[in-house]
Amino acid sequence: MSLGERIKITKRGFGILRKYCPGLAEQKALYETIHSLQPFISVWFSARIVDELINYCRKEYIATYVISLIVINFICTVIQNVLLHVCNEKESQMWNWFEKVFSDKQMSLDYDDLEDVSIQKQRQEVEENLFMFGNGLGQLVWGTSVIVKVFINIFVALLMSGMLFISKSGQEMVDHPIWIVIILGCITLCGFSNYKATRKENSLFMKWCDNSLWFNRTFMFFGHELYTNLERAKDVRIYRQDTLAIKKIEELEEWGNAEKKNSFYMSFFPAAAGFIVGLGNCACYLFVAIKAFLGAYGVGSVVQYISVLTRLGDGIRDFMFMVSDNELYCTHLKKMYDYLDIPNHMYQGSLTVEKREDNEYYIEFRNVSFKYPRTENYVLRNVNLKFKIGEKLAVVGMNGSGKTTFIKMLCRLYDPTEGEILLNNVDIRKYDYKEYMSIFSVVFQDFKLFSFGLGQNVAASFDYNEELAKKCLEKAGFYDRLQRMRKGLETSIYKDLDEEGVEISGGEAQKIALARALYKNAPFIILDEPTAALDPIAEYEVYSKFNEIVQDKTAIYISHRLSSCRFCDVIAVFDDGQIVQRGVHDKLLQDTHGKYYELWKAQAQYYT
Known part of the structure; x- marks a missing residue:
């Protein structure tokens, strides 16, 4: 990866940090600035104090240096403590904001990409690298301190060590300028050895991370989720799945023991580099001591030069580490950008959907065929269907017949592979996407409610019309339960965010979801198995009030219970991705060779 590309990647990373974790990088940089400058300040004042004690003994100067050092250190310490507290607080929260990075991308993805297994795997790998090891954005946050520390250590150390080479000892060989090159070369060589060791360590770390992803993923499931997920609790106990988990964890432990050699190798190279650095420091200290012995400067300057040369060496080593580490986290950042940069290929129209009081909206499927991305088999084939205004349409068929895909196409979660879907004789792709979505209220079979207030759930908003929310809950059959709240x-739904929240049954949740669809007051209402979780009495209430509930809206109703389709105006029978029959219940039953009759007979035999 070229230097220019790494700079570009790093710059974009800081842009993401500024957006999602504002102030974190800047405050860490300020903290490190003060933290790195403070030792230099202490060294300079200490050197002056030592020189005064040994050479001059001027009490007013000593007092001034001591008081100045105490005051400056006190101010620096106070500022550092405040910044450290702020940075620690923000750093503890940054993982939640990192999750928001992925959440925002999930919301902007085309729905077909959202369901794409390869893209799901791509996101999972990036998330695991970030949240398990801190790779990418986490390293960028921590690397902010290193960048500031490197700049200050090198720049200030060079300034404060200048007199080391200018001061004359009277010995031509010791005072020769070549020693500047030798000392700086020695420090640079130490830094380079540290750079090579870090690169080798990072290479091993990358391989270890790749090998550890499946380990962490497997352990999180068998060692945590299998036991803590209440949805699995019954199966775990009935089938003693915990015994399988224990066996799997033992296998993971064996793998972990075998991988310990990588930890040794990763620690060996930095240790070898540390030995070389120690030799380099000894050479530098020896040079400082020789010049002091020859009278080039006093004892106080010895303290200063040894300290700043150590800092200079640290700065150059940290610079080499920063260059190597930057290459590592840029590799991970690039993988994250590859995911974040997945383009939206769904055509985005600009036409507005006319707001009509009379709900005069016509939708027509015209020769629509569809196959999922990267597959060859058609899920829908040559579907032709036109919705009449206010029509109650039931969609029935066996599992896998194309019913759910038909609804996804209607809501434009997918675009047709062939053919077109029209709204008032205009291709729906030409409409603004959000405008088009606004004309649908949907109760999906796998609907979700949030741990917010009941009214907020119904309105899907923090602000809501109380009277309208109550009216919708009453229509959905939830009013009696509301009266008891x-x-x-x-009242908060569930206890995730509110200890006084209430737990609700599956049937009650389905009623709330239905009320939410009614509250939106869209001209089209789509109900996917809307009574699947209801008891027979509640189901009867919904059916008997169905016309009152949907009023003059166009309703599309999906159900496996054919007896519940009687109240619909038209029934569309799907089979193998095609509409094979269309008509009213009684007429469809007259065709004893039809698919509807076959399905009806299969169900009816259990009720007679």
């Missing part, structure tokens, strides 16, 4: 619409 002490906080009414302010």
Whole structure:
């Protein structure tokens, strides 16, 4: 990876940090600036104090240096403690904000990419590298301190060590300028050895991370989720799946023991580099001592030069480490950018959807065929269907017949592979996407509610119309339960965010989801198995009030219970991705060779 590309990647990374963790990088940089300058300040004042004690003994100067040192250190310490507290607080929260980076991308992805297994795996690998090891953005945050520390250590150390080479000892060989090159070369060589060791260590670390991803993923499932996920609790106990987990964890432990050699190799190279650095420091200290012995400067300057040369060596080594580490986290950042830069290929129209009081919206499927991305088999084939205004349409068929895909196409979660879908004789792709989505209220079979207030769940918003929310809950059959709730619409659903929240049954949750669809008041309402979790009495109430619930809206109703389709105006029967029959219940039953009759007979035999 070229230097220019790494600079570009790093710059973009800081841009992401500024957006999602504002102030974190800047405050860490300020903290490190003060933290790195403070030792130099202490060394300079200490050197002056030592010189005064040995050579001059001027009490007013000594007092001035001591008081100045104490005051400056006190101010620096106070500022550092404040910044450290702020940085620690923000750094503890940054992982939540990093999750927001992926959440925002998830929301902007085309739905077909969202369901794409390869893209899901791509996101999972990037997330695991970030949240398990800190690779990428985490390293960038921690590397901010290193960048500042490197700059200050090298720049200030060079300034403060200048007199080391200018001061004359009277010995031509010792005072020769070649020693500048030798000392700086020695320090640079130490830094380079540290750079090579870090690169080797990072190379091993990359391989270890790749090998450890499956380990962490497997351990999180068998060692944590299998036991803590309540949805799995019954199966774990009935089938003693914990015994399988224990066996798997033992295998993981064996793998972990075998991988310990990598830890040795990763620690060996920095240790070898540390030995070389120690030799280089000894050479530098020896040069400082010889010049002092020959009278080039006093004892106080010895303290100063030894300290700043050590800092200079640290700065150059940290610079080499920073260059190597930057290459590592740029590799991970690039993988994250590859995911974040997945383009939206769904056509984005600009037409507005006309707001009509009379709900005069027509939708037509015209020769629509569809196959999922990167597959060859068609899920829908030559579907032709036109919705009449206010029509109650039931969609039935066996599992895998194309019913759910048909609904996804209608909501434009997918675009047709062939053919077109029209809204008022205009291709739906030409409409603004959000505008088009606004005309649908949907209750999916796998709907989700949030741990917010009941009213907020119904309105899908923090602000809501109380009267309208109550009316929708009443229509959905939830009003009696609402009356028993002490906080009414302010009652929190579930206890995730509120200890006084209430737990609700699957049937009650389905009623709330139905009320949410009614609250939106869209001209099209889509119900995917809307009574699947309801008891027979509650189901009867929904069916008997169905026309009252949907009123003059166009309703599309998906169900496996054919007896519940009687109240619909038209029934569309799907089979193998095609509409094979269309008509009313009684007429479809007359065709004893039809698919609907076959499905009806298969169900009816269990009720007679």
